[in-house]
Amino acid sequence: MSQQPNQPFQTGQQIPSILVPALEFIQDEANFYVKMNLSSYVLMPGNVISLYRGFLFKVEAPEVDLISRKENCQMTDISFDELLKIKLSRNPDIVLVSNFPCLYHPHFTLPTLSRWSSMILPPLQIQKIRWVDYEETNLSGTSGVSLGFYLLKVAKSLIYQEGYIKENTSKIANNEALEWYLQDKREHPEHYPTDRINLPSHKFKPGSSISYQTNFDSQDVDEQSNRSTQSAQLSRKIKFTIQEQKPAYTPILREKTDLKINRRLDSDFRIGHNSSMQQEFYLTKEAFQTIASHISWGKYSTSNQVEQGGILLGTVYKNPETNIIYGMAEQAVNGSLARGSAAYLEVTHETWREMLNQVDRIYPNLQIIGWYHTHPNSLDVFMSGTDQTTQRRLFSQDWQFAIVLNPHRTIWRAFYGRNSTECKGYVLSE
Structure with a gap:
């Protein structure tokens, strides 16, 4: 049951279900961001590989001029349909925003500076972590790949979905992560994909229904598992119900x-x-x-x-x-x-x-x-x-x-x- 509109949130009650988008697209007057509420592997201090949830990327491409530049323009969410209309002439630059965490993934670069010794520096002084596509696709002169589908490729790779990690290619951003992934996949194939995400397929057509929500589960599992000592756990969330509460609080x-x-x-x-x-x-x-x-x-x-x-x-x-x-x-x-x-x-x-x-x-x-x-x-x-x-x-x-x-x-x-x-x-x- 959902919470009644005229009822306050009070102590002692359970928490209602809140669906969390796996992907959110945010624009402001100068930048375009994609928020990926999914799990992937990161490199923690002491060279410990762990699951981490939630990443924010900035997307840089000539076509990403999504809004008029107005004074005092606030950040707003945009729809996936809008991204399907934006055709790319080249591969965009996908940059991880902020200085934590350090993604440990075959298609993401590692920073040159130590991210752990550089935390006192302003974020702009730390080398950016970038997505490196496994295909340098020439998009010019064709109908073009949409920005929406390109970002889906990034998301599917981040959760290690089948077919989105190229194992035999010279275009690898992190060879060490690739070697670790190949060995771990042989020993523990149940680890992949690392999150239960319903992402649209490449057959998705504008105007049809789309679901890119994280799936809820009935139990809570620790998202950050020490891969040096134990198997990684799948990232999950909990679904709750709420009971009507009376009387309502008034000022x-x-x-x-x-x-x-x-x-x-x-x-x-x-x-x-x-x-x-x-x-x-x-x-x-x-x-x-x-x-x-x-x-x-x-x-x-x-x-x-x-x-x-x-x-x-x-x-x-x-x-x-x-x-x-x-x-x-x-x-x-x-x-x-x-x-x-x-x-x-x-x-x-x-x-x-x-x-x-x-x-x-x-x-x-x-x-x-x-x-x-x-x-x-x-x-x-x-x-x-x-x-x-x-x-x-x-x-x-x-x-x-x-x-x-x-x-x-x-x-x-x-x-x-x-x-x-x-x-x-x-x-x-x-």
Whole structure:
């Protein structure tokens, strides 16, 4: 059952099913990205080969001029159908964004610099990890291969789908990874593909139905298996149901008094078609310090190079004179068990249970009024399509908020309601 639209997310209830796209396509005024929420192998410190989930790639090609260049243009998702219409004249450049993780794959290059000793450097100073196609296809003078199908090829190779790893070719980006793959495939053929993904076939036609969602399973399996000591496990996710909860929470009627604000920490509010002045969001000093400590605000650390998140606790008020709703997050509980990557955050059932247990035990008088998560490294702070789905499913009321923070760029933005409308955000000085 899905959550009723007029019901809040409350402690003690189970988490609804949220379908996560295996592929998401994001454009902004200057760049085009593809987000692959699937698992592949990476090289961890100590030369340990592990499964890792969630990668963000930038696509560079002459044909990738997808939107008009407007001021204050925000990132938006685009459809697969649109990508099928874009014909390529040459192979595009597929570049892994951010400085973690280090893909260990026959068709992805390794950086020259050590990615582990270079984490203190800005991401642009680290050599990029690029996709190397196994076919240098001459696309000019023909009908052309679409950008959509080309990106499917990359995704199918990343999950080691049959036929998308060329074993006998001179065009190999990482010979060591190829040798490891060939040996491992002989000894453990059950490892491949490494993720259960329904990706469109090359027979897909525009206008027909398309499904590129990750499959859900009934049990939770650790995604990061140490390949030097044990067999790799398949990456899986969990499906949950939710029960209707009553009564619904409503904001408290109260006139807003003067609040002392730390102006250096105002949100990066951007006026646009999806922003509003009818809601305001406030973090108490204590709540902000809790979040800042969790995500290492203003610093580079091993843990904050991947997405992190948690829930926001507090009270929501409504000014009876102006009808402006303002949320006050008094505390935050971090999802210490959440699994993050540079482009993806998975909040498992165990993570929710651990956070909700803390709420019941420590903050029984506070309401869950929203959630927070990070976009690390060079990413902007915005609500992606997946983020908006989470907001719609779990925090759809006008008094429920979401904040997105980038700890490295020290910027954040606040959003509310089922449409992820942006509002102004503030941090109290006391």
